[in-house]
Amino acid sequence: MGEQHHHHDHHHVHAPIEDPQGPIAEDELLEIALRELLIERGVLSAGAVHQQIDAMESRNPALGARVVARAWTDPMFKRALLGAPLEAIEQAFELPMGGPVELKVLENTPEVHNVVVCTLCSCYPRMLLGPPPAWYKATAYRSRVVREPRAVLREFGLELPDHVEVRVSDSTADMRYLVLPQRPAGTEGWSAEALAGLVTRDCMIGTAVPRNPGAGGGS
Amino acid sequence: MTSERKVNDVGGLDGGSIDRNEHPQTLFEQRVDALVMLLIHPEIGAFKVDALRRMLEQNSPEDYATLGYYQKWVRAVRDLLIEQEVLTPEEIRVKLAEVRARYAEGGRER
Numbered sequence: 493m494g495e496q497h498h499h500h501d502h503h504h505v506h507a508p509i510e511d512p513q514g515p516i517a518e519d520e521l522l523e524i525a526l527r528e529l530l531i532e533r534g535v536l537s538a539g540a541v542h543q544q545i546d547a548m549e550s551r552n553p554a555l556g557a558r559v560v561a562r563a564w565t566d567p568m569f570k571r572a573l574l575g576a577p578l579e580a581i582e583q584a585f586e587l588p589m590g591g592p593v594e595l596k597v598l599e600n601t602p603e604v605h606n607v608v609v610c611t612l613c614s615c616y617p618r619m620l621l622g623p624p625p626a627w628y629k630a631t632a633y634r635s636r637v638v639r640e641p642r643a644v645l646r647e648f649g650l651e652l653p654d655h656v657e658v659r660v661s662d663s664t665a666d667m668r669y670l671v672l673p674q675r676p677a678g679t680e681g682w683s684a685e686a687l688a689g690l691v692t693r694d695c696m697i698g699t700a701v702p703r704n705p706g707a708g709g710g711s
Numbered sequence: 712m713t714s715e716r717k718v719n720d721v722g723g724l725d726g727g728s729i730d731r732n733e734h735p736q737t738l739f740e741q742r743v744d745a746l747v748m749l750l751i752h753p754e755i756g757a758f759k760v761d762a763l764r765r766m767l768e769q770n771s772p773e774d775y776a777t778l779g780y781y782q783k784w785v786r787a788v789r790d791l792l793i794e795q796e797v798l799t800p801e802e803i804r805v806k807l808a809e810v811r812a813r814y815a816e817g818g819r820e821r
Contacts, residue, residue, distance in 0.1 A: 521810050523746065525803060526798070529803065548748070611723075612722070625731075632726040639723045647728065
């Protein structure tokens with residue numbers, strides 16, 4: 493927890509200065525109180541929160557990377573993924589993708605680069621990537637990427653040629669997006685496992701593209 | 712702009728440089744996250760994710776800018792549970808006092 497890094501005196505004369513990013517005691521207490529009340533009322537079962545935390549930890553960018561690598565190596569799966577993503581993933585990876593949310597897979601091509609945002613809040617393909625990074629939830633990214641996507645991508649180290657069209661998709665509570673990046677050149681014959689190693693989280697948000705480290709600086 | 716923007720409606724506004732620092736989720740963050748995911752899941756259905764966003768939209772500009780992400784979430788959860796009549800303000804007040812007393816005695820261990 494963040495407070496491990498803080499060494500406040502126990503009794504301040506002045507009001508304590510709160511770290512705006514960090515959880516503070518009062519909100520931690522509120523979470524505990526709500527959780528205990530919900531368990532007492534039978535709304536939640538006692539183990540449910542821990543199970544949910546474990547379940548979320550199994551959803552991380554490595555899972556999304558496996559999906560991308562499969563799409564690169566298995567044309568049938570790719571077709572299914574673009575048509576009905578959650579069903580395709582559920583079948584291929586035997587992972588429940590249920591929930592009240594739709595997913596759309598946005599395929600990058602030599603002409604089109606996709607990037608994903610949620611301008612209103614922080615909607616994100618959590619079922620595949622886990623919780624979003626802090627910058628995805630922060631105002632600077634949300635406000636700017638819809639207006640000056642190329643400048644934002646440049647800040648992430650991604651310079652796109654002028655002829656490439658940039659499409660920004662704004663997620664909603666009901667609709668999430670996953671970018672299917674282009675397979676890097678020079679990876680012919682690679683295993684799906686090796687290919688997945690090239691697919692970072694940001695490649696699936698669209699703020700990066702996969703690079704073949706052996707390709708010597710080419711993109 | 713035809714109508715006033717809500718505090719969270721930032722698409723297209725000017726913004727500063729993007730802070731790309733990241734930290735692993737703290738236990739508090741994981742717990743609030745888990746609580747929300749469980750409560751919005753149709754199995755429990757205490758409220759919908761749109762309702763959570765509606766609550767977050769009601770933050771003052773100051774709170775929206777200064778409170779942590781999950782601080783806003785846990786307060787929104789409290790307000791939604793009251794609004795949806797899952798819990799009463801009085802229940803929460805009593806429980807919060809009890810929890811506070813418990814942790815004042817036992818330190819931070821949970």
